[in-house]
Amino acid sequence: MATVVFDNAVLLVSGYDLSGDFNEVTLEHGVETQDETAFGDTTRIHKGGLKTTRLTGRGFWQSPTPDQVFFDRVGDDDEVVTVFPDGVIEGSTSSGSGYAFKSVLTAYNQGGAVGTMLPFDIAAETRGID
Numbered sequence: 001m002a003t004v005v006f007d008n009a010v011l012l013v014s015g016y017d018l019s020g021d022f023n024e025v026t027l028e029h030g031v032e033t034q035d036e037t038a039f040g041d042t043t044r045i046h047k048g049g050l051k052t053t054r055l056t057g058r059g060f061w062q063s064p065t066p067d068q069v070f071f072d073r074v075g076d077d078d079e080v081v082t083v084f085p086d087g088v089i090e091g092s093t094s095s096g097s098g099y100a101f102k103s104v105l106t107a108y109n110q111g112g113a114v115g116t117m118l119p120f121d122i123a124a125e126t127r128g129i130d
Contacts, residue, residue, distance in 0.1 A: 008087035010098075011057065013124075014079045016069045022059035027083060027099060029053050053101055053126040055081055061110055061118040070108035070122055077104045077127045101126050 010019045032049035059066065073079055084098040103124035110120040 006085065010082075010084040010088050012080075012082040013069055013122075014073065016065065018059070018065065018069065021062055021066050022057050024058040025083060026056045027053060028056075051126075053099070055083065055103070055124045056121065058119060058121045061120050066108075066110075066120050070105060070120075073105050074108050075105065077102075079103050079105050079124065081124050103127055 009022070009025055010017070011022050011025055012018070030052045032052065033046045034049040036045045036047050037043075038045075061067070079102070080100060081103045082098060082100040086097070088098075104127045105122065105124050107123040108120065109122075110118060112119045
């Protein structure tokens with residue numbers, strides 16, 4: 001049974017606090033599997049390869065913050081993304097758990113139907129530490 005209501009996430013992108021602009025955020029942690037199968041093997045043999053992290057998020061466009069942060073940064077490979085799924089306590093040095101990584105902003109989309117709130121979505125992927 002779930003005991004945490006996902007209602008207080010903090011999302012920081014390139015030093016901007018965009019928590020109030022987003023209503024959905026997802027972190028996908030994974031690994032690229034490598035095939036180590038050789039002649040004579042009767043089943044596939046896989047090894048864990050390089051680790052990956054991908055962030056996707058959706059929200060409602062509020063002039064001008066999302067556009068200021070994302071429009072010119074798509075394709076940049078040095079943007080710091082930080083997510084605290086259960087918020088941050090102001091003035092505290094302890095925030096529970098959070099995730100931060102240098103990323104490439106891979107997508108920034110906006111648009112919707114007439115008469116609705118203007119939605120946007122973003123995607124960012126880890127870029128490594130070198």
